[in-house]
Amino acid sequence: MSVNHYENFPVASVLCPPALRPAxxxxxxxxxxxxxxADEGDALPAQRLSALTNYRAELHATAAGAAPGMQWPQVFTPLK
Incomplete structure (x- = not known):
């Protein structure tokens, strides 16, 4: 994650109790x-919707106990 792009994360992590930071x-x-x-890059609306549909499917699969896929490991691995 680029700190320049995600400027709010360092602030939020400092304000959060250490025990809650991973969550x-x-x-x-x-x-x-x-x-x-949903809104970065040059993807067409149909491509964005497809990506979000895949993202939701991976969330549901991970929540059901499946191993996280490799497309977004930084997002879904902590759920295991």
């Missing part, structure tokens, strides 16, 4: 990645 980081990664899939 907060995982939530932040999830939300930031979903936001990037």
């Amino acid at each position: 907060v980081a995982a939530i932040y990664w999830f939300a930031r990645t979903a936001d990037d899939l």
Whole structure:
């Protein structure tokens, strides 16, 4: 994650109790990645929707006990 692009994360992590930081980081990664899939880059709307659909499917699969895929390991591995 680029600190320049994700300027709010360092502030949030300092303000968070140390015991909660890993969970907060995982939530932040999830939300930031979903936001990037929705509006970063030059993808067409149909491509963005497809990426978000895949992202949601991986979330549901991971929550059901499947091993996280390799496309977004930084997001879904902490859920295991």
